[in-house]
Amino acid sequence: CLPDSCHLPPSMERRRDTRAWHLLAWVGVCAVVAAATTASPVQRLPNPGRHLAASCSVSSGEYYCPSTKSCKASWDQCDSIKDKNEKCTAEWLGLSWDLGSLQGRTFTILDAWRNKTSEFSYVFSICGNANLAASELSVDLQEACAVTSGAAGDVRDNPSPGYQTVNGQYCWRVGDDQSGGAKARSQRGTQMTWELLDPLNPAMGLQLTYTGGNTCKNSAGDTGKCTYQDSGGSTYCERGMRIRLVCQDKETDIPAVESVDEDAACMYEIRLNSQYACPTECARGADGTVCSSNGLCAFDAATTSAACACKQGYSGADCSEFSSITIIVESHYWRNLFVGVFIGSILGAICVFKRRRVMTVVSGIMNQLFAKPQGRSKFVYQRAALEEEEMNTTYSTTKERTEHWDRDRVL
Known part of the structure; x- marks a missing residue:
């Protein structure tokens, strides 16, 4: 037959027309798998990390100090703390502290x-001498602390920033006089x-x-x-006290019971x-707590300053702004991730092992929805319908049609 008079069976015509839909369906399934494994990212608190310059050694853990423009092993080597003990404030690079309330x-x-x-107890003050009369020591113990003596025979009756007592009977000073201002303390060597x-x-x-x-x-x-040496040349240690003040958002007072460690000397x-x-x-919140108790005070090495790093769902300079939508989405991050991976694995397995069948079904559905036969394809479909109608007319029963199909197949 001539090319114009020969026509492909309708099924082959339909297959040629739907090749583009096969490709589109494959892309769509892969997009579904990718979307199922996508979850909202978790908001992470800024880490007080290292701002390393190109010349600083990463392997040795060096820090880039902006004030000296050099590499340092730790931040305390970058600058010294400038204190104003009369006001109980301190400054270091871009940070400042105010302990005036204590x-x-x-x-x-x-x-x-x-x-x-x-049984040991300690009496102390911050940025100044302790007042024994304002302490919780008994009257007898206050009198014992008025004049104290050490192992080297040193006797002291001057004011002190701290005292150590044992069993409610013995008392020693753990610091020298802090009165008279910075100049007087510097001259005495008791700064x-x-x-x-x-x-x-x-x-x-x-x-x-x-x-x-x-x-x-x-x-x-x-x-x-x-x-410290006595008159005989023997060496002794002088008692001291180290108060480690840790940043905590809520604590405003000093506890009554606390562990005290004795270091060397x-x-x-x-x-x-x-x-x-x-x-x-x-920033402090409306209730006076640091970061409104909804975040952490974090150090920013890039700017050598500090700011609130808010918890999930909170924002603002003081972490006081709450977003319920954000916290709900982020709280389900891991669940969404596991569910997405599970569904994506199943869809991926189907795509690999049953790709032909899945594509046939999907493309068939899409072809029924969107395919519009035009030109020659429309003529082929009309001819197939006429042949089917003629077959139904010639062979009135199902048995006759079946025998006809079997005879054609044998021929």
């Missing part, structure tokens, strides 16, 4: 560690010192150290750390949580 108060802490023979609590995270808090208290016997491990260390140890750059 100044002028006397705190009494019972050491949480005790045994059958010893209190401020340091970063964590050299790797400056926003974590501050550390206040007192020295120059009553002497104590040095041990073999304290050799080289103790410099008779240095007694107390760790206290306080919101006043947080840099002032971290």
